[in-house]
Amino acid sequence: MSPALRHPLAIAAALTLLAAPGLALAQTAEAAVVPLETPLATPLVAADALPVKRPKICLVLSGGGARGAAHTGVLKVLEELHVPIHCITGTSMGALVGGAYATGMSVDEMDAVNADITVAKLFKEKPPRLEMTMRRKADDHANYIGPEIGLGSAEASLTKGAVSGVQLETVLRQLSKVRGYRSFDDLPIQFRAVATDLVTGKAVVFGEGDMANVMRASMSVPGAVAPAEINGMMLVDGMLTSNLPVAAARELGADVVIAVNVGTPLLKREQLSSIFGVAGQMLSILTEQNVQASIASLKPGDILISPELGDYSTGDFDNLPKISPLGEAAARKVAEQLSRYAVPAEEYAALRRKQSAPVPADLMPVDEIRFVNLKRVNPAEAQKVMQTTVKEPIDQEELDADMRRLYGTGDFEHVNYRTLRDGERRVLAIDAMEKSWGPTYLRVGIALDSDFGSETNANLLASVRKTWINTMGAEWRTDISMGGNNRLRTEFYQPFEAGKNWFVAPTLDLSQRLVSIYEGDRKRAIYSLVSGQVGLDIGRNFYQYGTFRLGVVSGRLRQDLDTGDDLLGPKPSRVKTGGVQASLVMDRLDSVLFPRNGWHFRANLYNSNPSLGADFAYSKWESSVIAAYSFGEDTFNLGLYGGGKLSGERIPGYDSLKLGGFLRLSGYAPSQLLGQEMTLGRLMYYRRLSQGKLLEGLYGGLSLEMGRIGSPMIQSNSDAWKRSASVFVGTDTFVGPLYFGYGRAFNGPSSFYLLLGPAF
Numbered sequence: 168m169s170p171a172l173r174h175p176l177a178i179a180a181a182l183t184l185l186a187a188p189g190l191a192l193a194q195t196a197e198a199a200v201v202p203l204e205t206p207l208a209t210p211l212v213a214a215d216a217l218p219v220k221r222p223k224i225c226l227v228l229s230g231g232g233a234r235g236a237a238h239t240g241v242l243k244v245l246e247e248l249h250v251p252i253h254c255i256t257g258t259s260m261g262a263l264v265g266g267a268y269a270t271g272m273s274v275d276e277m278d279a280v281n282a283d284i285t286v287a288k289l290f291k292e293k294p295p296r297l298e299m300t301m302r303r304k305a306d307d308h309a310n311y312i313g314p315e316i317g318l319g320s321a322e323a324s325l326t327k328g329a330v331s332g333v334q335l336e337t338v339l340r341q342l343s344k345v346r347g348y349r350s351f352d353d354l355p356i357q358f359r360a361v362a363t364d365l366v367t368g369k370a371v372v373f374g375e376g377d378m379a380n381v382m383r384a385s386m387s388v389p390g391a392v393a394p395a396e397i398n399g400m401m402l403v404d405g406m407l408t409s410n411l412p413v414a415a416a417r418e419l420g421a422d423v424v425i426a427v428n429v430g431t432p433l434l435k436r437e438q439l440s441s442i443f444g445v446a447g448q449m450l451s452i453l454t455e456q457n458v459q460a461s462i463a464s465l466k467p468g469d470i471l472i473s474p475e476l477g478d479y480s481t482g483d484f485d486n487l488p489k490i491s492p493l494g495e496a497a498a499r500k501v502a503e504q505l506s507r508y509a510v511p512a513e514e515y516a517a518l519r520r521k522q523s524a525p526v527p528a529d530l531m532p533v534d535e536i537r538f539v540n541l542k543r544v545n546p547a548e549a550q551k552v553m554q555t556t557v558k559e560p561i562d563q564e565e566l567d568a569d570m571r572r573l574y575g576t577g578d579f580e581h582v583n584y585r586t587l588r589d590g591e592r593r594v595l596a597i598d599a600m601e602k603s604w605g606p607t608y609l610r611v612g613i614a615l616d617s618d619f620g621s622e623t624n625a626n627l628l629a630s631v632r633k634t635w636i637n638t639m640g641a642e643w644r645t646d647i648s649m650g651g652n653n654r655l656r657t658e659f660y661q662p663f664e665a666g667k668n669w670f671v672a673p674t675l676d677l678s679q680r681l682v683s684i685y686e687g688d689r690k691r692a693i694y695s696l697v698s699g700q701v702g703l704d705i706g707r708n709f710y711q712y713g714t715f716r717l718g719v720v721s722g723r724l725r726q727d728l729d730t731g732d733d734l735l736g737p738k739p740s741r742v743k744t745g746g747v748q749a750s751l752v753m754d755r756l757d758s759v760l761f762p763r764n765g766w767h768f769r770a771n772l773y774n775s776n777p778s779l780g781a782d783f784a785y786s787k788w789e790s791s792v793i794a795a796y797s798f799g800e801d802t803f804n805l806g807l808y809g810g811g812k813l814s815g816e817r818i819p820g821y822d823s824l825k826l827g828g829f830l831r832l833s834g835y836a837p838s839q840l841l842g843q844e845m846t847l848g849r850l851m852y853y854r855r856l857s858q859g860k861l862l863e864g865l866y867g868g869l870s871l872e873m874g875r876i877g878s879p880m881i882q883s884n885s886d887a888w889k890r891s892a893s894v895f896v897g898t899d900t901f902v903g904p905l906y907f908g909y910g911r912a913f914n915g916p917s918s919f920y921l922l923l924g925p926a927f
Contacts, residue, residue: 235260317604833910
């Protein structure tokens, strides 16, 4: 694959062209972007008028994704040579670098930001797990694959881009020293940014707006980043129409243009060997044509700088510090031409002092937080996930985190904010765009658990979630599993009041599963259990910390011998179930795939009660706690599990406690050990062997486990303490976490394991 297509974002952009061949070269149109509300911003003091005899010099920065880091190297040389810059125009990454410099950010500051930028920081939009609501955290325990599919219209629909741009905007705000709606003529350096109107196919030149929003619109690669919505326009990357915006510089009255082109070169014939290569070439041709037209418009006295960037691709955001020096080297090659426009050191220093004067941060409290244009989502519920409050100074990092939290609720395709005046009131307006493909969503997945022996379980998964059935935030969710074990569970979740934590949830649960019975290490029988149960829970959410539920259940169960010997002896094949159940889950893990920090606690109590229709009277408890701690790339993970009978009769076989399988006394088959009591302690160590970009990376580790089953279901089985150990490797993939391990019980069996789906 060519260097230009090494990153999945570049591939997505290339594929988009297959569906949108109509995007052709178009004339540039100046965008008069008018604020919807009265802006708060106070214009900055512009630089003094230039001496009459000095030419107006405009820096033109092209798009090129990560290759645009070379622009900072060019800026460094211009400063060394004392070449004044009076205006800047930029497209895509050029708009990002140019906008940052135009608002007063120094080259050293930009280099520091570049050193901290990674693909994950730009495009991994899922908020930190600690900040997510418990209902969304629960999704992590099922291996759903791919994007969410909207079922809210006549046809199923998908997202408009691989990412929404929420996380991208967080980084862009760090690169702008001004906040709020501004005229770009009032910045320390006059500035213009170019995007493309996806509807008309024309260039849109921004002379005003919120800097972060405009930057994001200019670099929204079609298919990779969802289009930006500004003033009714659907905007994508400006590279499609004006990747080297020389014409925009002329419109600003530039006498001299210093143009920096970092665009991706066309692929060679031998690189066009796949559909991705051909599609990518189409995108490059479209971009290269408008770049060549811009280069042809350069006049005598203008300067073109074309850094030699080798194999660095548009998606190499993990290598920005390595790309920047290549721009510096290219600028030094034309230092003689650049020096013609140098000014005396004293004059240049005075100009740069004005252009880089610090802009006070706008941290003033707001009188109101207002959600704009919400049609389904109740604003009270949306505001509940925010930490920013009225009458308190604005914390920029916290406000950016609030945008990620809102996006993480799953209700919005994009969120942003702005400050405005409503009379004497200062308002924080949240522009939260509800998903156009909602409010009903489908997710699909797969789960696999195999010991390469007699126990293999593969299941197809599906989840349908209908949200915002009423203004209080009611949600109807149905989860289906088909394969080795079949299950359908549906729940209607109804909060008592919007923005509050108490809820009621009626449920229906139907399942069919096979249970293997072992005598020693030998499988002797397989039983089929078919059950149906209805329930009603009342509960309380503790936002991102936990959930408590208390409820009643009632149902029926049928247990039949499928194959083997009837080891359980005489038993009713049909059983009535019913009782009271309570559960408390507290979840502060940073990940369920490879936890590196945090803890998780779960406790369940169940009282089977004949007064609620049960055939058996018994009570049982189960609990678990997991704690993870990391230092560097190394992690220790401690797990404690327990369960047993509280009172009444023996726990029936169909509800027995179990051990066995990967990380639960590894070496033994999954659920090989069944009985009335269960105790397990596990100490794990694992190390991250390689860091993923958008995924979690590759891990290797080992586990030491010790546990026992008391009062075994099969009396001839031992209730002694058992010890096991395992070694494993695991990696996060685009089809879910994949684990391969080997476990061995001391003085007992051993097994290899393959799992697709969460294991911890």
